[in-house]
Amino acid sequence: MKRSQQPVDALEHGAVPWLLAGALATAGPHASHLPAWLSLLVAGAMIWRAGLWWQHRPLPARWLLGLLVIGGVAAIAWQFHSLLGKDAGVAMLVLLMALKPLEMRSRRDAQVIVMLGFFLLLTHYFYSQSIPTGLWLLAAMTLLTGALIRLHGGAQPVTTIARQAALLLLQALPFLLILYLLFPRVSGPLWGLPQDAYSGLSGLSEQMSPGSISNLIQSGxxxxxxxxxxxxxxxxxxxxxxxxFDAYDGSTWRAAAAQRAGPAPVIEARGPLQAYTNLVEAHNQRWLLALDVPTSLPPDSSLAPTLEALAREPLRVRARFSLVSALDYRANRVEAAATLTQALSLPAQLNPRARALAGEWRSRTPEKIAEAALAMFRTEDFHYTLRPPLLGRDAVDEFLFTSRRGFCEHYASAFVFLMRAAGVPARVVAGYQGGEVNPVDGYLTVRQSDAHAWAEIWLAGEGWVRIDPTAAVAPSRIEQGIAAALPEGEPLPAIIRLDADWLRQLRNRWEAANNSWNQWVLGYNPQRQREVLSRLGWRDPDWQSMTATLAALCGLALLIVTLWTLPRRRPADPVQRAWQKYCAQLAQRGVRRAEWEGPLDFAQRVARERPDLAALTSEAAGYYAELRYGRSGEGQLRLLQGCVRRLPPSRRRRI
Amino acid sequence: MPPTSRHSPVAEILAAADAVILGKSTQTRLALCCLLAKGHLLIEDLPGVGKTTLAHTLARLLGFEFARVQFTSDMLPADILGVSIFDRERGDFRFLPGPVFSQVLLADEINRATPKTQSALLEAMEEGQVTTEGETRPLPKPFFVIATQNPSSQIGTFPLPESQLDRFLLRIELGYPDHDAERLLLESGGRRAQLPTLAALLGASEFAALQQAAAAVHASPALLDYLQRLVEATRQDARFVHGLSPRAALSLLAAARAWAFSGGRQLVLPEDVQAVLPAVARHRLRLLSGSHADAEDIAALIRSLPLA
Structure with missing residues (x-):
């Protein structure tokens, strides 16, 4: 007999588009962070392969592919100075994914592409863990599953394949839920990220100079x-x-070095307490951004002498804190002498006009001094703007008497300078002010554009009292938010100044969805898992019992799925069971009955492929045909069952 | 699957037909089954592969009177049905029956005729009678039409519409003979010369008895279940514009019974349904692309449906 030139499991022509689409869906999105030459190579290889498919042309020679692989690997090694690590590794995978279709001849090659695709899917999470990424990868996974179905299931309409793939993934859903609930979690992100990953995080910084907050405001x-x-x-x-900030050098406010060493603060709440949960975005600093002023803190955090709630480590990932604050309070009615001295210190010689003005107020009580300063901001020609003029050496003087245009940091800074010059202990506090309730999920959203600076003065018998000089200039900043307080035309990010209602609503919905995603998917840490389990009535599970339950539930789900599909495979009818038993026995002997194959057809095929079993199979098929498709077939069930026993023992293949 | 009983009349007829038409035993058997199931047969293939010979052979072996009409584009209905002419001697009109008044009508190249002529014949096929000039005349019994047609992609053809294709129980293709059969053909000369020498193996009443016996072949609930699932699968399959009609399901069962009977069995097996399905379904199922289903589509359909 002539041997066919085609490999036994030659790849069907019609399966190729599925595989190319799968390769494109998994390798394509990596283009956003891969070097451009590699993306071009991927695109070129895909277009080349698609062209060959379209024109039914043979695939390129192996030596050419070999050259391409060697060249590609060398280029990656040159670009990344390594073949290992996150970026170089992903680049290697993408290169292989692009070139493998060019030698895709057999079904086995195609299988490799699908498996590579599943692996490549995972690598996308190195770069993004957002909702769109998740949705895209889900779609790509469906596509790859569809490619597998097309590969083994033959030509079918696209809708049929899509339905089957979706059904298959749906069947994985119970396992996903069980694993999500019970798989022991590790703290922190699932994989380590390189050290420079935090450099791009934005937020308040450890010092404040003119412009530092108005820059932050630009971010939505x-x-x-x-x-x-x-x-x-x-x-x-x-x-x-x-x-x-309690140290000023004439241009920049900083925290004094001794600041955090003082005695623990003493706080008396004077009104109702507010309990709330903060979900703080990573900002690479230790501030928890508690409401003024916290009375109860989460574990692993502390209250500094200056009333800041601080975590033990900088916040490098998004974190959740449960807090209680008193909005009406007295703090540190007795203050350490060193702190008060620091709260009065000023750089020598700078800003003589401001000093002179404050000198006139020295004889009054501290309350009156503060009022005088606020009255000055309120009644004289001061403006609130994001674009203040640049200030020189005597910044406070220039601001107070010449330019009179500034942002919150200017007002806070000038106010505290005046207070200190008049002999009232004062300091600058930076943070965020206000926020906006998202009606979709009820969360209060605080943006970088809500960044703010205000002042605190210390009054004997009262402790530290907050005074917000910006409120004197632009009351609407405090009552309505930054967008209302700034005149039209100031450079604010569009996301804060959404005029159209539907746009605002769309943004709210999107942010609420993101919030749930962050909390329930990305931020699902051991603590969160514990909370969920205890809400389900399981308190303090240890990892052993969790693992055991996990295994038991997965087994149960598997059992249910199996039982669900089993009736189609094992009929209750004894005739069917006997026939299928016989067929199963023959399958062990190398002749497998196709599910659609009738008894006589099967007997004839057996006669061709295993002549030694022909007579018995023909007899069994006859009984079965009579039993199932004949009028009565009485007594033949035993004969059919007898055929199973009469089969000669199967010879084990030598391995 | 060859017939199991060599001595039944059906086996004899098939053996005799195979001696004339070389290497086409499946098609010959399908054609005979079509007649056993009281259906009309459509043979579609290129000119010269033996369509006419097959029709002629079957008619002779079954002892039917046989008429042949070569369809052309200028043919009128009267050319088939017959006309009334004035008889001077009797002073009255006399009906001259057309070729349709025969037991087996071989309608050669039916798709070369205009739709009007086609439908005249197809009406006769459906009703078993002919109405001309206000008078209804019954056709002989049995009455079979074996129509041949060229692939409709050939020029000068009027493809039969869907509703008329449905009147044909089976549609078969002959295809080229294989190497050995063709060599035998070349060595022995054309087969047409043998036709006049063929003797009838049956009388008319005997064939009617065979038809009755074929219709009585047992179809078990399990088999009907399989057949229904098969028909439902054609209706749900997104590849086809629409599925098989209930009439097509009846045709499928009748053809499967005849196939089982011609195999010498008194019960219908799934194999029988599978064997006749291409001939029953291919001309009735239209793909979304507009063409009729091909053999591979039907095979895929069968493979997609496990026997319960």
Missing amino acids: AIALRSRFAGEVPEKADLYWRGPV
């Missing part, structure tokens, strides 16, 4: 989200405390 990014146990307090009461 979310700084934190908060959910209150009760009503959301008035916007004007929402001061999210960040760093406290």
